[in-house]
Amino acid sequence: MANQIQYAVKWTIHDGKLDEFKTLAAEATALVEANEPDMLGYHWYMDASETHCTLIEQYPSTEHILVHLGNVGETLGKLLEVSDISIDVFGEIDDNARGALDPLGAVYHSHAMGFSRY
Numbered sequence: 020m021a022n023q024i025q026y027a028v029k030w031t032i033h034d035g036k037l038d039e040f041k042t043l044a045a046e047a048t049a050l051v052e053a054n055e056p057d058m059l060g061y062h063w064y065m066d067a068s069e070t071h072c073t074l075i076e077q078y079p080s081t082e083h084i085l086v087h088l089g090n091v092g093e094t095l096g097k098l099l100e101v102s103d104i105s106i107d108v109f110g111e112i113d114d115n116a117r118g119a120l121d122p123l124g125a126v127y128h129s130h131a132m133g134f135s136r137y
Contacts, residue, residue, distance in 0.1 A: 024110040028074040036101035037069055047094045054090050057083055084116040
């Protein structure tokens with residue numbers, strides 16, 4: 020549990036791009052499900068207006084972030100053409116993962132306290 024990383028990607032969908040966004044989100048989800056057996060959680064949440072979406076990702080460790088970005092990189096590039104993002108990273112990650120997430124404007128949060136029951 021101590022090594023787990025979570026992050027929230029908040030997407031602002033460009034006007035007229037909702038259908039394309041949903042198609043690309045489904046593509047990313049299929050890629051993750053098929054190629055990342057260690058991904059602990061990967062959930063998209065759409066707001067009522069369908070102009071914003073939040074993706075919650077849960078990794079067993081920092082190393083899996085690079086695996087993930089390598090897997091979905093092409094689809095992520097397409098998503099960035101139809102939406103804007105902000106990323107909040109929760110947990111301690113290594114310099115390699117930081118180097119990959121910094122260009123996306125990631126904000127990092129260190130674990131202070133708490134627990135999970137799973």
